[in-house]
Amino acid sequence: MDYFSSDFTLGILGGGQLGKMMLYETRKFDIHTKVMDASKDAPCKIGCDEFVIGDLLDFDAVYNFGKKVDVLTIEIENVNIVALEKLEDEGIKVYPPTAALRIIQNKAKQKLFYVDHNIPTAPFSRFAYASEIKESIEHGSLDFPFVWKIAQFGYDGQGVKIIRNMKDLQGLPPGECITEKLIPFKNELAVIVARNVKGEITTYPVVEMEFHPEANQVEYVICPARIEDKVANKAREIALEVSKQIKHVGLLAVEMFQTKENEILVNEVAPRPHNSGHYSIEASYTNQFEQHIRAILDLPLGNTNSKVAGIMVNLVGAEGHTGDVVYKNIEEIFKMDGVTPHIYGKRQTRPFRKMGHVTIVNEDINEARRIAQQVKETIKVISK
Amino acid sequence: MDYFSSDFTLGILGGGQLGKMMLYETRKFDIHTKVMDASKDAPCKIGCDEFVIGDLLDFDAVYNFGKKVDVLTIEIENVNIVALEKLEDEGIKVYPPTAALRIIQNKAKQKLFYVDHNIPTAPFSRFAYASEIKESIEHGSLDFPFVWKIAQFGYDGQGVKIIRNMKDLQGLPPGECITEKLIPFKNELAVIVARNVKGEITTYPVVEMEFHPEANQVEYVICPARIEDKVANKAREIALEVSKQIKHVGLLAVEMFQTKENEILVNEVAPRPHNSGHYSIEASYTNQFEQHIRAILDLPLGNTNSKVAGIMVNLVGAEGHTGDVVYKNIEEIFKMDGVTPHIYGKRQTRPFRKMGHVTIVNEDINEARRIAQQVKETIKVISK
The missing domain is CATH 3.30.470.20 (ATP-grasp fold, B domain)
Structure with missing residues (x-):
């Protein structure tokens, strides 16, 4: 495929700062790009060939966007992976491949992956609900201090908190999460x-x-x-x-x-x-x-x-x-x-x-x- | 003035490759830009905040474009300088200043400027019409070989020719030009x-x-x-x-x-x-x-x-x-x-x-x- 011709289109999911800096490079190589982001004011609205407004977590939005490109990449992990899998099945080149993205998108899956592949990582526990953390502490199977991490959709330091006592548990989002040993x-x-x-x-x-x-x-x-x-x-x-x-x-x-x-x-x-x-x-x-x-x-x-x-x-x-x-x-x-x-x-x-x-x-x-x-x-x- | 706010606009005359590379930098600093070029397919159509189609040599096009920006610059010298002078008089910041640009736009003026300011440059002659070159040669005031240069609107090596004999003179554009001693x-x-x-x-x-x-x-x-x-x-x-x-x-x-x-x-x-x-x-x-x-x-x-x-x-x-x-x-x-x-x-x-x-x-x-x-x-x- 001739990437340097206007017949080729690179799709980028996400129009934030990482996408913006990616676009300096596609401009340098004159690679035709199409970007989707939920915000009309996304940093990537300038610098791409085509800009589409759409929700990155919406199946239809991601699927329809992906069908019109030759290679599809991301600048943020929080995208509809089911749509990506369907696109991949239908022959669109999706990078990172969805198999890798599925592991990475969920921090509990990521941690299990490290354990399964003998990759050194801090000891952790997995919880379907944050409320279960308290029970673990009470049962003596979890000790302060530890690090709480939301399993999905954290960003910029949101979704991570050091928990030193019961009070720190207040106000945590209720959903799937992990706790990790606090590594000095x-x-x-x-x-x-x-x-x-x-x-x-x-x-x-x-x-x-x-x-x-x-x-x-x-x-x-x-x-x-x-x-x-x-x-x-x-x-x-x-x-x-x-x-x-x-x-x-x-x-x-x-x-x-x-x-x-x-x-x-x-x-x-x-x-x-x-x-x-x-x-x-x-x-x-x-x-x-x-x-x-x-x-x-x-x-x-x-x-x-x-x-x-x-x-x-x-x-x-x-x-x-x-x-x-x-x-x-x-x-x-x-x-x-x-x-x-x-x-x-x-x-x-x-x-x-x-x-x-x-x-x-x-x-x-x-x-x-x-x-x-x-x-x-x-x-x-x-x-x- | 706060250049890093959307209240400020930098205007660029010309949308070619130099403008394109300038836009990497305005994007990096998030400076609001507006570009004018005659071609709808100009490399700068992507990467600027606003793109306007217009003839760079047309007074009205340049003047009207310039009135809407705070600082005006160029990526090509061949622009309507009368319009720039009027904009400058009316308080738009035009860089390069028109006084400098007027000297540079015309190679005969440029050469005279060097002579006037004791800046070393190759000896030259100035001709209002290319036809006068032949007369100079015939009168013995100009010897082969020499370099012919068109006074205005040359680019990418067009408008420059080494003249070694009468035959090389054929087909030169008729207008204002200079001849320069060929420097070994x-x-x-x-x-x-x-x-x-x-x-x-x-x-x-x-x-x-x-x-x-x-x-x-x-x-x-x-x-x-x-x-x-x-x-x-x-x-x-x-x-x-x-x-x-x-x-x-x-x-x-x-x-x-x-x-x-x-x-x-x-x-x-x-x-x-x-x-x-x-x-x-x-x-x-x-x-x-x-x-x-x-x-x-x-x-x-x-x-x-x-x-x-x-x-x-x-x-x-x-x-x-x-x-x-x-x-x-x-x-x-x-x-x-x-x-x-x-x-x-x-x-x-x-x-x-x-x-x-x-x-x-x-x-x-x-x-x-x-x-x-x-x-x-x-x-x-x-x-x-």
């Missing part, structure tokens, strides 16, 4: 693996993440992770093992914990470009969005090495601000060396909403880290 | 200078250009130029002098000859992103398109250094091929290390038409040059 980790790491249709595989360097303690959102992503080589190699090997077992096509972002004993435990995975790979736009020979496009079009994969060290700072809505967004002091960060703001184009801010990110690149990772701190202290996402 | 140069070099509204200035490294001997189009752009530091410094100083005198806002691409005696002569300039700066997307800390946007919005200018060496190969239509385009062997070049194709999205190819470019980046410039040659020998722009 030394580092949170991530590795992005790319796999194309013919099965060629490549991994990005291990990155290190620092989370905001309250919002449970990534504050800094640092590439390369400042860890020992043998730990990095172990993380890469485990990520490759997950990739091999889950048989994704496109990217697989594997988030991991490095425990105090230097054990690596898989936390969770995402079968698409990921926040932990945004640094790659400025730092890598092939950025993650280009790599995802290469993989799903079965093109040869690109070089995943870095040209320079990269650090990413998420721009999230400041607490106490809801409404029309203003990027306070954005002009100040343009003065800093190697700093590139990415503004996603969401009109409304609210506390902890992901509104953009800033990449800091430098030959010296310590200098990059210093500038990243400055960026963090300078720019504020507030309302008018 | 050692290298063609270029320096891109960025200048923001408040007058801050920065220069990109000197690049070296190799031209296709027949088509008179750039074949390779190599950054950094493989020349002595003192020659590079001289080229940078001369480019800065042109910038200072011409008082542009935005980018100024200064093309120069390095003579066999290591003299630097200014060839011509362009007040916008330029083919000689395309390598910067992959190789530089701040690419030329982002830098142009920073400059015209009066933001601080970015770091112009390179992360790695960069080489650009133009993808031009192969001889003997006119019609619907095919990028033969494009999949092969995806296999090569550090190689990124950019496809402009023009549906029709013709001999020597600029259809895209390929960037090759590598820590080692000689390795990049070797791969660039391979790219050149592999991919072909042909018709179906």
Whole structure:
């Protein structure tokens, strides 16, 4: 198939910031795209060839959209998988394949998959209803503290909570969930693996993440992770093992914990470009969005090495601000060396909403880290 | 003014490949854009917030378009300058300023400007009509060989011809033109200078250009130029002098000859992103398109250094091929290390038409040059 002709159409489910950054790459290669999102103001409304408004969880909307494209991909996991399975059966190329997506969409299934495939992960319990958690505690089969995670439809740190006492259980959504042993980790790491249709595989360097303690959102992503080589190699090997077992096509972002004993435990995975790979736009020979496009079009994969060290700072809505967004002091960060703001184009801010990110690149990772701190202290996402 | 709000609009005259690459940057910063081009199939029809069809040389079209934007820039020099002057008088921010654009639009005016400001350039003669060239030769005031250049509206190597004998004069367009002494140069070099509204200035490294001997189009752009530091410094100083005198806002691409005696002569300039700066997307800390946007919005200018060496190969239509385009062997070049194709999205190819470019980046410039040659020998722009 000639991807570089207007006879070919790539469909993307979801029109958010990940899709928006994917579209820079489809524009670069002049690949004809069609995007579906529920919001008429989605960041992807600009940059695609065709934009369709539709509910990603609606069978008919997803099926009808998918029938008109040659290759179908996602920028968000929460899509109607039954429609995708039907499309796949009818010969549409769906990447990630639905078999992989079905495992990933549900965190309980994901955890069982790790156990079944001898992939190290934190001990967990599965609950059909949140109310069952209390019973487990009372019966002595679950101890504080632990991490509660909703099985499906969590995003941006929503749907994850550290539970330290009975009071913390109040207000949890009632549905399917898991509880996980709280791991006293030394580092949170991530590795992005790319796999194309013919099965060629490549991994990005291990990155290190620092989370905001309250919002449970990534504050800094640092590439390369400042860890020992043998730990990095172990993380890469485990990520490759997950990739091999889950048989994704496109990217697989594997988030991991490095425990105090230097054990690596898989936390969770995402079968698409990921926040932990945004640094790659400025730092890598092939950025993650280009790599995802290469993989799903079965093109040869690109070089995943870095040209320079990269650090990413998420721009999230400041607490106490809801409404029309203003990027306070954005002009100040343009003065800093190697700093590139990415503004996603969401009109409304609210506390902890992901509104953009800033990449800091430098030959010296310590200098990059210093500038990243400055960026963090300078720019504020507030309302008018 | 808050550039990062939807109250602000940046207007771009011209919807070609340069505009298309500018739009990656306005999308990145979420800057609201409006583009005008004569063709409904212009590469910029995707990626801007609003697209308007209009003739860039028509006073009313340009004036009416410009009245609805806050800052107006160009991606091509051939626009109605009278309309721009009226817009400027009425308070629209036009960058490059019309005073600079008026000099640059006409190659005869450009050459006179260099002479008036003691900027080294090749000796030349100015002719109101091409027919006068023959008279000059007959009177002995002009000797073969020389370079003929049309004064206005040349592009992509059209409007430039080396004249070695009377026969070469046949078929030249009749209008205003210049003739220039044919310089037996050692290298063609270029320096891109960025200048923001408040007058801050920065220069990109000197690049070296190799031209296709027949088509008179750039074949390779190599950054950094493989020349002595003192020659590079001289080229940078001369480019800065042109910038200072011409008082542009935005980018100024200064093309120069390095003579066999290591003299630097200014060839011509362009007040916008330029083919000689395309390598910067992959190789530089701040690419030329982002830098142009920073400059015209009066933001601080970015770091112009390179992360790695960069080489650009133009993808031009192969001889003997006119019609619907095919990028033969494009999949092969995806296999090569550090190689990124950019496809402009023009549906029709013709001999020597600029259809895209390929960037090759590598820590080692000689390795990049070797791969660039391979790219050149592999991919072909042909018709179906």
